[in-house]
Amino acid sequence: MDNKKCLKCGASEFAEGTDFIPIKPNKMALSGGNKIYTFCLECGEVDSIRVENTAIFRKK
Template sequence: MPIKPIDKKMSFGSPKVYTFCLNCGEVISIRVKNPEMFRS
């Protein structure tokens, strides 16, 4: 599910990008693909 700005009800949001270890499956990082959409 995308992350959506609180003040923009009709926004589609931005997808999350997960980086994880292929050996153990541990998630190394989670980031927002389009952080510019959250700037006012």
């Protein structure tokens, strides 16, 4: 996250956090992947969202 600037306020400090509700491949699935948010520490603008454990979304 070096040399990154917030598109909304121009700040350069970012942090990562997660949501408490995982994203699941369907509503019947028991397991899911955490959503990881990268956001500006100055204004809170979300820069990116990524999903951990994408293997659960692949068709077998």
